[in-house]
Amino acid sequence: MSPRAAASFMARHRTGLSVIGLSLALVPVPLILTNPWKLGILNLIAVHAIVALGLNLFVGYAGQISLGHAAFFGLGAYGSAILTTAFAIPPLLAAALTAAGVALTALVIGVPALRLTGHYLAMATLGFNIVVHNVLVQWDRVTGGPSGLSGIPPLAVLGLAFRDEVRQYYLLWGAAMVFLTLSLNLVRSGVGRGLAALAEDEVSAAAMGVDVRRGKIAVFTVSAVFASVGGSLFAHYMGTITPDTFGIFTSIDFVIMVVIGGLGSLWGSLAGAAFVTVLPHLLGPLEDSKDIIHGLIVVTVLLVLPRGFLAGIADLAKSRLARGRSAMRSPMA
Amino acid sequence: MSSLQDFTQFVFSGLTSGAIYAMVAMGFGVVHNTMGIVNFTQVDFVTLGGMLLYGALVSAKMPMTVALPAAVAGVTLAGALVEFAGLRPSRSRNHLLLILLTIGLSIVLRGAMQRTWGKNSMAVPPLAGEAPLAFLGATIMPQAVWILVITALAMSLLVLFFRKTTAGLAMRAVASNPTAAAVVGLRVRRVRTASFALAGALGGLAGILVTPITTLRYDVGVLLGLKGFAAAILGGFGSFPGAIVGGIALGLLESLGAAYVSSAWKDTIAFLVLLLVLFARPHGLMGKGAGA
């Protein structure tokens, strides 16, 4: 293959190649990073990344807002936990059933909620999260109350149980790569463009033939399913789940992951998930000031690079390049 | 106790919490009207009020008559500072961004309070008197009376402020039409800072009044504040009488619901109401019409 043909191939397939590239880079990590505690953090990042990707599609791409996605994360976790412990349903099936149930919930909530915009929508999602969290705490017969559920078996496929950190690593990051691919595919399709269009201008998008209402509900449901799967994986990974993991502050954390990585930047969501998950562990002596630092970073990113870290840098680069190109073409401009 | 006495008790309790919710709701409303955003730091103003009162009374050993106004003044200042340092620098008009910004600022505020006062619960001395009073057969704490009295006073002062003072008029002008207000020479930025300060005062006062009853902790304002928000939505977000109506309605719903239906789900009531209102009638009981 000639160099030009190779370059053209790489440009056309750059998305797929990037995913493959990242996957290859991830493969040897457990062999290098043998500390199980550090590996554990990486595993948590993978779970959070899945939720963040779905949330980014809804918030970053379709321009909506949700402060309650931890509710779907929690429903996914509890759904899988209850089905596998109380009903002995195999984990994969349980996760699928849970995801279906969560999708239905998202539809039921989404239809009235997505008629709202801006802070009304934000507060509806927040209210939903609080109600779900309260149910998880109060309905102790089913959910185990404030102490939650334990004894959740690790995920097993065809007799192969993902029990230790290394196996979990491959499972969770494999799943993350799958969801990354799905998200990237969505964004590059006509459906994805329709979402981006409705985020910019709903009236104009409708005039282009985009069914705005259906689009919003669809992407909301998709993001809920992502969160549910993340929750199911989380439950099987942790073995024990409690309600306080699924409150509004976790929802806010997910939004922060998306914002820091860049609204609309899917690769950025991975980075954002990594950043927010790792941060508390990096602070060491500053542990007490965790919240302040957390908050200050959010505020700084929003003030300085409102499009998020990665996207903001990409924007700067793009506009420099564009200006450079036009300057070259018309030296007297 | 007879059931009528019980009922009176619950009604009173509902009115008391309702008054607090109303004040918090008004704090949300003021900022929403002048800036068009939901200000998440409002919940922390509530906490801060309690914290500053505690600091003034216990650490600085001031008498209540000095400590209370000092605490209010402190939160007022904090409110202005949050707007000046945290929000003004943002040139964005994107609502999502601004909401997230106030969330970030709220996290910073809460973290700062946690660093300063720790994570433990603290007891705040009540305004005056600990002995319960008897009223219509119900037993009420004097603090509850103070809450109702001071809230009513604060509301009246607020009405006077908005109707009779130039500053209040300026705020209403900016709320109504910021461009026109700027054109006629009003300092829109200053008004916005002032509205944040006012929101701080309202939230702080609510915290000062209620934390002697509930306990004081670095995150006590969150639940209270969110319920205040629910009250604001119920009454009509941004509406002044709506905040009062919504607050009282929510307080009563909560109190009577907890008493006669189930107390375990008390905290859920406010948010079920919130969802119901948002889904069925987003502009609330007294709202000016659909708007987001």
Place this chain on the structure above:
Amino acid sequence: MATVAPNGIILEASGLTKHFGGLPALHEVGFVARKGQVTALIGPNGAGKTTFINCLTGLLRPDKGSMVFDGQELFGLSPHRIARLGIARTFQNLGLFPRLSVLDNVLCGLSTTAGDSLLEAFLRTPSLRHRERRLRLAALEALDTFGLADRAQWPAGALSYGEKKRLELARAFVSGPRLLLLDEPVAGLNPDETERVGTLIRQMRRSGATLILVEHDMDLVMSVADHVVVLDGGRRIAGGAPEDVRRNPLVLEAYLGKISVTA
């Protein structure tokens, strides 16, 4: 699907009425557009021209009246349904998506033909990829026609005003709509850009498109329109061939005010 013969009536509106709180924006307006022709809609500011377009495209719901497009009643249909019938429009104040690339904006114009299901999109099936390639080619061709090919990757918000107006046109035109509604396509453009758009409109007409053109620029209207309808104060006051309308005293009065004879 040529269900309408060339020069046959493709759109007929009758009795169209829309009040805004007591003020009549449109009152019993009748309108006919013929296939393959350019029908211009003119009138002073506030005459109801954009209101008319908004009613046609489902953005506004008329109080009463009917709008029949090729046998299909448009009354009560939502905007995206109407778009999917093959009616495309431009916006007076631009309805571009500023943060999307120029190419993506035009691709959005092809949303009605994209027709992916969510599953197809997630799996990126070969048929979807094939469709994407075709759409991309069509979009690039449209960009070429409208002189924006070298701006394809720019964010739409970075274009000059004249380029944005052309992008708006390209986006409406690319799907080969059966009816194209242009709302003041040359407003705010300098004479060169106006001339350029005029040429593009004539090109579109030559390719068989049916256009309804809302405009103030009389030169443009006279040079491209086959038929002109005049609105004033929400009422239709005249309609006919361009030269006739131009000389109609009612029309002159509407634009210039009542001409009184002074001694």
